[in-house]
Amino acid sequence: MTTSWEPNARQLRSFYQLIANHFLIVITLPLVTTIIIAIWPGADKILVLPLAIRPVHLFLATFVPTATITVYLILRPRDVYLVNYACFRPDSNWRMPLASYIEHARLMHFNDKHISQFVARVLERSGFGNETSVPPSFHYMLPLFGLDKTRLEAEQVIFRTIDDLLSKTCISPHAIDMLIVNCSIFNPTPSLADMIVRRYRLRGDIHSIQLSGMGCSAGLIAVGLATSLLQTAPFGAHALVVSTELFTGGYYKGSKLAMHMTNILFRTGGAAVLLSTSKAKARFQLMHVVRTSTSAQDNAYKSVIYEEDEEGNRGVNLSKDIMAIAGKALKANITTIGPLVLPASEKLSYFLSLIARKMLSGRTTLYIPDFRLAFDHFCIHAGGRAVIDAVQSSLNLSDEHVEPSRMTLHRFGNTSSSTLWYELAYSEAKGRIKKGGRVWMIGFGSGYKCISAVWKCIKPVQDVDRAWENCINRYPVHIPKGKKV
Numbered sequence: 001m002t003t004s005w006e007p008n009a010r011q012l013r014s015f016y017q018l019i020a021n022h023f024l025i026v027i028t029l030p031l032v033t034t035i036i037i038a039i040w041p042g043a044d045k046i047l048v049l050p051l052a053i054r055p056v057h058l059f060l061a062t063f064v065p066t067a068t069i070t071v072y073l074i075l076r077p078r079d080v081y082l083v084n085y086a087c088f089r090p091d092s093n094w095r096m097p098l099a100s101y102i103e104h105a106r107l108m109h110f111n112d113k114h115i116s117q118f119v120a121r122v123l124e125r126s127g128f129g130n131e132t133s134v135p136p137s138f139h140y141m142l143p144l145f146g147l148d149k150t151r152l153e154a155e156q157v158i159f160r161t162i163d164d165l166l167s168k169t170c171i172s173p174h175a176i177d178m179l180i181v182n183c184s185i186f187n188p189t190p191s192l193a194d195m196i197v198r199r200y201r202l203r204g205d206i207h208s209i210q211l212s213g214m215g216c217s218a219g220l221i222a223v224g225l226a227t228s229l230l231q232t233a234p235f236g237a238h239a240l241v242v243s244t245e246l247f248t249g250g251y252y253k254g255s256k257l258a259m260h261m262t263n264i265l266f267r268t269g270g271a272a273v274l275l276s277t278s279k280a281k282a283r284f285q286l287m288h289v290v291r292t293s294t295s296a297q298d299n300a301y302k303s304v305i306y307e308e309d310e311e312g313n314r315g316v317n318l319s320k321d322i323m324a325i326a327g328k329a330l331k332a333n334i335t336t337i338g339p340l341v342l343p344a345s346e347k348l349s350y351f352l353s354l355i356a357r358k359m360l361s362g363r364t365t366l367y368i369p370d371f372r373l374a375f376d377h378f379c380i381h382a383g384g385r386a387v388i389d390a391v392q393s394s395l396n397l398s399d400e401h402v403e404p405s406r407m408t409l410h411r412f413g414n415t416s417s418s419t420l421w422y423e424l425a426y427s428e429a430k431g432r433i434k435k436g437g438r439v440w441m442i443g444f445g446s447g448y449k450c451i452s453a454v455w456k457c458i459k460p461v462q463d464v465d466r467a468w469e470n471c472i473n474r475y476p477v478h479i480p481k482g483k484k485v
C-alpha cells in the first residue's frame, strides 16, 4: 500500500515556502511570548527556585513549544463549512407522468415498437413516481433542442435555486468570492457561471468556474474544488456551488436501446450550495472529501460515453458493465475513507481479518467494516435503482438508510449531480438529522469516478426545503420490487 505520508520533494518545498512566507510570525510570536514570560513579575523567583534552571532553559522551554504550535496552526488546513443549500422544485406543468413518457416514445418511434416497449419496461422498474419533471422543451415531440430554449431553462432552474439560497442565508451576493457551476452536457459560451455573475451583479474579482463533462459526480468535485480554493483565500470567504444538468441538447433520437437509457431516466433538477471558512452561520462542517477515478481503465472510461451512433445521432451510451464498474470504484474509495472515519474496533477487526486471510492464503472471507457505526445518514447518488440497490447490499445498509435515496428517485428521478442535495433535504425535512449527526454522500459519475463527502451537522433546521415542501408528508411511499434496472 502506498501511504500519502511519505513527504516527496514537492511537499517539502511547499512546506519550506510556507515557513518562509510566515517567517516573521513563526519567529516573533514565540519570541514575544518568551520575553513576556521572562519579564513577568515573579519570573525571577521561578528562576531562582530550582537552581538548575537557567534563562536559556526557560527560553527553550517556551520558545520551542510556542514555535511548534504556531507552525502547526499555520500548516493546518482551514475547516470548511456548509452555510446552507437549496434545491430546485420544478413547476407542476414540467411534470412528466410515466404514461405520458411512454406515449411520447410510442408516437415518436411509431415505426419501431421495440423502443416504446423498452421505454415502458425501464420505467416500470425504475422506481420513479408520476411527479418527476422534464424541462418544457422536452414536452414537444421531438423535443426542442434550440440554444435559446436551453438557456431559458438554465435561467429558470439556476436563478430560482440561487434566489432560494440567498433568502435562506440572508447573504448579499457581494459577499460571494467564488462561484463554481457544474453542468455536464450543456456548456454554452458565455458560460453558465457568467450568466449568474451577470444576473446577480457579482463582484468583478470573483473566481468563476464552470465544470463540464464531469458527469453525475461533478457536484462533489465542485465541493472539493471550492474547499481547496477557500483554504487558500482570506478567512471567512464564501463559495457558491451550483450543480445542475441541462440535458436538452443531449437528447438521443436514434434507435439504439442502450443510448435511450439516459433519456428515459434523466429528469430536471438543480441545487445551490454556499460554503465558507467561517463557522458563524454554518449548518454543517465538511469533514472529508475523498475521490477515486478509474478512468485509466479502458472499460471504465467507456462505461458512460457521449457519442454518435451509426446514423450520427448523439446520445449518452451506457455500458452493460456499468454496475460492476461502479462497484469497483466504490470499493476503492471505501478502502480510503474507511481508515478516516471508522472507529478503532472496526479498523482492528478488518486488520485482523486481513492478516488471517494472508496467513490462510485467502481461505477466509474479509471482514466488511460496519459503516453504520461511522455514519448516521447516507445519501447515495440516485442515478437509477440499480445503483442504490448495489450500494445498499455492499455496505449492508437497512431500508431506512437508503430511504432518502429511493424517495428522491421516486419524486425527482435522476437529476444527475444534484440528487445528493435532494436526499440531504429529505432527511432534514423528516427531522432526522440531529446536531452532531454524520452524513455520508456518495456520488458516482462518468469517467468512472466515485466521490465521497462526509459532513457533520452543527445546526439542524426546522423548515423544509422548497423542493419537498408540498409533498414530504406523502413520503415515504412503498416502491414495489420489480426486476432491477
Ligand SMILES: *[C@@H]1O[C@H](CO)[C@@H](O)[C@H](O)[C@H]1NC(C)=O
Binding pocket: 215, 216, 245, 247, 261, 262, 265, 266, 267, 304, 316, 318, 383, 384, 414, 415, 416
Ligand atoms: C443520470 O443522468 C445523467 C445526466 O443526464 C446521465 O449522464 C447518467 O447516465 C444518468 N444515469 C443513469 C443511470 O441513467
Ligand SMILES: CC(=O)N[C@H]1CO[C@H](CO)[C@@H](O)[C@@H]1O
Binding pocket: 290, 291, 292, 293, 332, 333, 335, 336
Ligand atoms: C484504490 C483507489 O483508487 N483508491 C483511491 C480512493 O480515493 C483516494 C483519495 O482521493 C485515493 O488516494 C485512492 O488512491
